[in-house]
Amino acid sequence: MGEFELTLSTLIVVVLGGFGVYLLLPRGTNPSDRIARIVGCVLTTISLVLIASNFGDVLPNKTNELTFYILAAVSIVSAVLMIASHNPVISALWFALVLLSNSGLYLLQGAEFLSAATIIIYAGAIIVTFLFVIMLAQPNGAAPYDLHSREPLLSCTAGVILAWTLLGTLHYACNEEAKPLNQRPAGASSAALPSPSLVAKSLAGHPESVIREGKAHVDSLGRTLFLEHYVAIEVVGMLLLVAVVGAVLIVNRDPAKLTAA
């Protein structure tokens, strides 16, 4: 029954957050919306704090722990504001903030290359392209379709169900893993997470895939990429080329010219 309570508490927390997000979602330019937004902010914050209170005190030092909490909070709050924003430009900017904090989180986990790549490619290139298109395709003033959400309650319910499933599972699995082996219910946790030793065994055949401390990070990642995944790299390169050619072709197809032809 302990597990059930755990899942139920997760549900309550998630529902709280979901309702907050629901209140934050754009629903017209009603004056009473301001109150709803404030309430939404409060609810979401409470929910986030509750979730954070479940996080374990696990980081090696306090600076890192604090950094994680700040980055995670910025990331989630920016994400909430991104989906709640009336203006797509602002949405894109919030998304840039999500990306920045995410690269911070990558850095915290020792993924330096990925952190840099995210900032350069995502925040630098993709978001800029987004903004470019938004500027190109944005009618004057706030568009009515940006002020109204489609079925916000239904969407939030769906999101809550998903979040409950994921977080509840995580919670449960984490608790189970923390227990000694003889206290676990049969077949419960191994279905949720493979044990690290099992993964290490499976990695034994791929020596390049194992992260070794002390070796140059990018050097190691590059070896892995180009020694083990060279086919995939080639395929992705080709894909990018095709995407670029396709994009050019699509945009250049002028409907007026088409009808004239």
Next chain:
Amino acid sequence: MGNLPLLNNYLSVGAILFALGLIGFLSRRNLIVMFLCAELMLQGVSLTFVGFSTFHGSWGGQVFTIFSLALAGAEAAVALALIVVLFRRNETLDISLWQDLREADQPPVLDEFEAAVADVEPVYPELTRSGLLPGQGREPGHHHRTIDEAIDEQRHEPVEVPHA
């Protein structure tokens, strides 16, 4: 090998980002915002991958994330091009307008907001009138009626001119 509570923290953040992206994708109408939300979901997944990568001490998760980064770039290129084309078609980014692939006999889905918009009488732009009446050649010393004059003449007559 790995720190399980740490992994749990990252996975939780990733799951929340994914759920938020889903909510945004389901509820927002703007094509671009929807696309941003999809990217947000990708970010949640990337975070999860990196978390597992660290936990297992393997490059696999990070390599996967790099690939998804490249895919996101390709996707963005094609999708934004499509959005531009769609916007050129009818000057709007509202996803609700693109319901053409529904069953032939189904009415389009309209929520309360769209129903309200549909009720409003459309306002057509008033064009500035200028130039000669069609069919009149220019001859020196002859006063040519302009379209403005012709319409003004008609306004004085009891015949009602249609608005548009």
Next chain:
Amino acid sequence: MPEFLVTLIPLCPLLACLAIAVLGPTVLKEKSHWLTILGNGAAFVCALLALIGLTSTSLIPQGHRTFELYKWMSLPASGDTGALDIAITLHLDSMSAIMLTMLTFVATLVAIYASSYMHGDPGYPRFFACVSLFTFSMIMLVLSGNFLQLFMFWEAVGLCSYLLIGFWYEKPSASAAGMKAFLVNRVGDFGFAIGIFLIWTTFGSINYADTIFNPDALAKVAAENPGLLETICLCLFTGAVGKSAQFPLHVWLPDAMEGPTPVSALIHAATMVTAGVYMVARCTNLYMYAPHAQLVVSVIGGLTALIAALIGLTQTDLKRVLAYSTVSQLGYMFLGLGTGTFLGIGGAMFHLVTHAFFKALLFLGAGSVMHAMGGVIDMRHFGGLRKLMPKTYATFLIGSLALAGLFPLSGFWSKDTILASVRMAAHPEAHATDSHVVAAASHDTHATQAARVEVHPTLSAVDKTQVTLFGIRATAWYEILFWAGSFTAFLTAFYSFRAVFMTFHGEERIPPEAGHHAHESPSAMTTPLIILAVGAAFLGLALGHMTSIFDDFLNKTLHAPEVHHAADWLVIGLSTAAAIGGIGLAWVMYAERSGVPASIAQSVKPLYRLSLNKFYFDELYYVFLVVPVMCLAQFSRFFDWIGIDGFVGFVSRVPGAVAKLARPIQNGLVQFYALSMMLATAMLLWALLVRPGW
């Protein structure tokens, strides 16, 4: 080469039919009749040669020959069913030879007549192809050596009859008449088929040789189960009732007059309708063991003769008068057949032959009148044609006299024999020497025949005087039937001369349809009339009881111990008086156009109306048979429509209805699809991850 000769008889018309069918519409066209005349003529010559061959004892000593053309099917015995061996055979004996000769002779004459009568018809080749096909089928029917072949060609002649009644198929009444003939015959053929099935299950074979020509088998079955033979005979007689238009299935024949007149003469007077008579005569050996069935045959025959004659009194359509007359005369034949004496059966067969002559003559004469009158056949619209059409008048008169049974024309001899046989059956004690039951053996020598009687003494003791029907003894029935037959003879004379006087006597009247070219028919039509008239006049005198040629020849098949009988002067006097009385009454009433018939009709109006409306048989059948069947058909239609189609439609609509429920899901909204996907994913996650922990 008797086999080759006999094979040629059906082969000639068959080849003619095939040739006309293939070449007729494109090559032969208006010359199609030559092939039919040639085919029928050749068949006649062969049949005549076969007939002559049978008379000489040296050529065919045993008096009959059976040729197997080929084995049709041979099924081994399995389980309850016995073996079935069926071959296409040709069985020639004196009875079939008589039929063949008469048939091919009349068919040839009718073909000659039709070549002129049908001239200019768009379906000219089709007509002659059908006539040839009919001749072939009828020959095969007559020659068949087993019951299945008999049945097959029985149906084939029915088909030809259908095709020729509905020859002018654009005419609704003609196609309806063809359909009626076909449907009414189905009723009879149903019984006929059951009879054949019974024969097979009883005897284990359907060959004549194993059944009706095998006295031992017959005697064995009769000793074990006499009721079974009665049933078989009644079933077979049902077929004869349908084919020979006997009461109560006589209704199709008058309507069959919608066909061309040569067809009426050939098929519906001379040949096809006598197939039933021939079949019952063929099965004489079988009927000998079924006294009840014989009595039924006689009663139905006598009843039909009387009813048809009564209806014929008031009909105004010349061809219909003749049609009812045919029905009536066929009734006479069955009356004779049912007596079960050689006198009756021989009389019936003789009447069959003479009737073929004078009735074909009358029909062809009526066709000649119709031809001249521009298609008008209602006797009220013309009259006094004897000066205009002298040849037709003379031959028609001879035919009518023969039909009326006036001495010494052929009808007198044959009808007289039948009436005498009926009177003999009514008073068996007075004719003790004559009342010999015809021996039920044809293949045996007299010695074994005698032995058979000794082995089964009870059979010879089948005393018909003890047989009763509806509680009335057989002798009483035959007494009634004799007087009814005599009265019918009077009626026959009356209505046939009513037709003669109305058509040919009185002041000359020609309907406007005839135009100005009303004239005697061409010689191609009158020559057959004259030939038939000669036959109708002298056949009885030449072959009848004066010379006894016919009886002696027929007895080669029937093997009766005693064929001669003393003249029955009461019958002769009675029938002559009836004939003269009928003609005289007709003269008084119709020789000059007068008000006498109308006033008589007025005084007995209900009877008159009854006769005029053919005893309301069609109406009765309509109410009691057609209407219920139509109701059933309507019900079936509605059941099919609502029940079956409805169910099928319902089944087909189920997927549609389900799809209609599911269709709003396909609304074209990307977000809705994403939502569905996500909910399904969440459900899967739940099932996989969360539930095991609980």
